[in-house]
Amino acid sequence: MAQLRQIVNYCNQLLRIQDFRDYCPNGLQVEGKKEVKKIISGVTACQDLIEQAVDHGADAILVHHGYFWKGEDASIVGPKKNRIAALLKNNISLLAYHLPLDAHPDYGNNVALARQLGFSVKGCVEEGATRGLLWYGELEEQSADQLVESLTEKLQRIPLHLASASQQPIRSIGWCTGGAQGYIEQAAELGLDAYLSGEVSEQTFHLARELDIHYFAAGHHATESYGVQALGAHLAGYFELEHQFIDVFNPI
Ligand SMILES: [Zn+2]
Structure with a gap:
C-alpha cells in the first residue's frame, strides 16, 4: 500500500x-x-x-x-x-x-515494444520534434513476409505491410508506437530498411515506395500495450x- x-x-x-x-x-x-x-x-x-x-x-x-x-x-x-x-x-x-x-528508456512504449518484438535497440533520435520518440535498431536479417509472420505471432494481430520499391531484406528498422506514420521520412533519412508504427493512411503507401523503405502498420493499440x-x-x-x-x- x-x-x-x-x-x-x-x-x-x-x-x-x-x-x-x-x-x-x-x-x-x-x-x-x-x-x-x-x-x-x-x-x-x-x-x-x-x-x-x-x-x-x-x-x-x-x-x-x-x-x-x-x-x-x-x-x-x-x-x-x-x-x-x-x-x-x-x-x-x-x-x-x-x-x-x-x-522512457526502461518502461517506455518504444523500448517495451522492442523487447516484445526481439529488436535489438541501437538508439533513438535525441533532438527535434521526434526526440525520444523515433527509435531504431537491428533484427536478424529477414524478408518483409517473414517479419509480417513474426509480428502477427508476437502482437496477435496481422500488420499491414507496405513494400519499399526495391523490396530489400530487413536488417535495420525504426519504430514509434501509436499514430506516428508521419515519421517515415525521418526513418528513411536514417537509412533504415523498414519503419514500423501503429496506424496507416493513404499517402503512406506511396511514400514507402518512393522513399524505398518498408512500412508496417502494426496497430495503435497493439504497439502501445x-x-x-x-x-x-x-x-x-x-x-x-x-x-x-x-x-x-x-x-x-
Ligand atoms: Zn497513442
Whole structure:
C-alpha cells in the first residue's frame, strides 16, 4: 500500500514529465482515494476499462491515453461525463502518461515494444520534434513476409505491410508506437530498411515506395500495450501494490 501522492510524485519524476510539451496533462488527471493498494493498467481510459477496474476493486488506473486533449471540447458531456462520473463515484484515481511514457528508456512504449518484438535497440533520435520518440535498431536479417509472420505471432494481430520499391531484406528498422506514420521520412533519412508504427493512411503507401523503405502498420493499440504494463509492474514492486493489466480489445 502507498499514498496516492507518493506514487504520482514518483511517476512524474521517473518519467520526467516537465521535459515534454504534450497534447494532454501528464500525471494525476482525476483524483480518487488517498491510499492505493490495487492499480489497474490499460492503454486507454475508456468506459469498459473503468468498469472492469471497478469490478476488480481498483484504487487507481494507469493509462497511456487519458483525457483533456488539446483541441478537444473542454466540456464534460457525453462519454467523457460518463467516464469521469464513474471514476469519481468509485473514488478511483486516473494517472495518465502520454509522450513521457513513449520515450522512457526502461518502461517506455518504444523500448517495451522492442523487447516484445526481439529488436535489438541501437538508439533513438535525441533532438527535434521526434526526440525520444523515433527509435531504431537491428533484427536478424529477414524478408518483409517473414517479419509480417513474426509480428502477427508476437502482437496477435496481422500488420499491414507496405513494400519499399526495391523490396530489400530487413536488417535495420525504426519504430514509434501509436499514430506516428508521419515519421517515415525521418526513418528513411536514417537509412533504415523498414519503419514500423501503429496506424496507416493513404499517402503512406506511396511514400514507402518512393522513399524505398518498408512500412508496417502494426496497430495503435497493439504497439502501445507494453509501456503501461512495464510501468505498472515496476510500481507494483516498488510500492508493494497489486497490479493487473486489462487488455480492452481495440482493432485499430
Ligand atoms: Zn497513442
